[in-house]
Amino acid sequence: MPYPLSADPISVSRWIGYSQFLNHCGSERRALTEQFPSPDHVLDAPASVPLASWRSEIMRGSKRDYSCPPDSWVMTMTDDLYSPLLGECDDAPSVLFGRGDYSQLNKPAISIVGSRRPSLDGRLLAQRFAYELASAGFVIVSGLATGIDAAAHRGALEAAGHTVAVVATGIDTTYPAVNRTLSEAIVENGALLSQFVPGSAPKRHHFPRRNRTISGLSLATLVIEAGLPSGTLITATAAAEQGRDVFVLPWSVRHQAGRGCLKLLMEGALLATTPEDVIRGVNWHRPLAIGHASSTHVSVSGGDGTLPRTTSQTALLEALGDGSHSSDDIARLLSLDIAEVHRDLVKLEIDGQVMRHDSGCWIRA
Template identity: 40%
Template sequence: MNEHALLRDWLIALRTPGLGSVGLRERLAATQGSIGEALAHLRRHASALDARAPAWLEQPDEARIAADLAWLAEPGHRLLRFTDVDFPPQLETIAQPPAALFVSGDASLLLRPQVAMVGARSASVAGKANARAFARTLATAGFVVTSGLADGIDGAAHEAALEAGQPTVAVIGTGPDLVYPRKHRDLSSRVESHGALVSEFPPGTAARTDHFPRRNRIISGLSLGTLVVEAGLQSGSLITARLAGEQGREVFAVPGSIHNPLARGCHRLIREGARLVESASEIVESLIPAARALGVELAQRLEQSPADRQERGQTAIGGWRVDPEYQRLLDVLGHEQVALDELAARTGQTAAVLSSMLLMLELEGRVEGLPGGRYQRLPGG
């Protein structure tokens, strides 16, 4: 079966009423990943799904499927299926993992270490300033800032990452061709051009209240940790934080004034065990081991060395890009064990900048971090 036919079958399955991601995953597992066989089984047992399922499976809306295929045919658009080798492994361990994601932009960013940033839509001026500061530092430290494109903290986080010249990922609660809220049309376009827009919902799907809690599990699931910058006691951000905790991810919260209602949600999280943070460097330090583990897992999953991927013209797993400063650091590092302060003296870079660069090189398998804050270039690195 050619790719066009495979995509058509996937789109029919994804739009089948009453099936859902879990049902589709189960059916594909039973057919060893054959979407054609899965659809055939669904047609035989359609009555067990939704009342609308039999009619849809018997005669899908061809205009709707054609529109979906047209969207996927556009440059930079992709249906990232859980059967694809580069589907984010972070999502495989969450409750109700998505069967597929519609991606507009750079899908390889979903394989990079990410930090979710969430908070109040009606954020204060100070809250948005904090979000920008945290996002800027996290982005330049090598973490992809992931959020939901909402007003307030989400928008500030995306903006700051882009202003720092770094990519950002937005997981949205509509189809990938729609923008919500509409005021973020320009921001959405910039995220698409310099990062990735991600949705579990097919093109044309309008915003619905129940979509946003569903997308929150993907925001937290993609990320190594979730930072709540500002949130009231009824904030949806607390749902994302709860999901992150259930998924075994780190939860961070920024404290605020006891007189600020938008700080109460963060204070509750801290009382319940979230880590109180006052600077982004605390988050970077906390998540480096998880980022390294993710890099190892991805390398094993793809079963290719960095050189193999570069030879095939593929984006490196850790997101490290050819840069003269990185090459200079490797030259200075040599093949001996060197302490971070010695590297700082040799390169003239600050310890914070070097830590970020070394993290990316570690994720690429070019440098190894050793006890005592020492680093060593690996053979072939």
């Protein structure tokens, strides 16, 4: 069973020292964790056992004042409730810190990943796929980043399903801060998870390791929208290396933010245009609870145009993506004044980069 962390700051500090020592043990991590599954086991071991360095690390941690939020816990890779899928991976984290419902780690999961700056279509598709997959019984795993990650978590929550956020910080930090409310909702309806000790900042080298944990927890990874280059491709590559399926949504060759998806498809990833494609692909036999999947598709219309001259026009073109959208929807997504959106759309129309349908909606030319 996981160990609770919230009540005892000294316990938190000792677990930090315990975990930091294991991070430097390479292939011996698993054997050490099996023999000494907690800081107390290390400290209580007979003096004849050569554990001086480990004891020193644990006791050094005890001198620091750490605390964790409510509902915090920690588990090792030898815990019965450690994710069996993640445990199959050679580089599975020795220790996981978490908040919320750790039982979610033992349920069938699909990870949904993609761009931090998706188009409007990408955001809507992430939310729709997550909603339908959560309704079908999958836990949705993602990374709490802005864009596709946040949309996937919200889609699962809207379906009254469960979602797990794997973060690149300690569990006592929310990054990005704008997702603090979302983070708390995930704790209430799933779990927040980190392989990094409390107090850890979002360092660049944390993210590739976090991405491998996201894919490791999952039966399959679904890439919604990704450009080139993209950190999303790291997660997709990790999933393939871990022997998991990678599903990818197709985009027009003229949609720059979807070129990473096309690259993955050319390399052998599985095509997905509806949630049923993912469910059938992972051979999930539970009855489908999909209400809108038949209308979920990726538009293939659009064009590349030329690069816009202003930041707001760049954001507007990215938001349009491959789809057809009203100026009101664009303004709402970008949090811009509708008059400003209209001005940019007219300028882009004159430049030949966008065009307006008879319906009043806009697409890239």
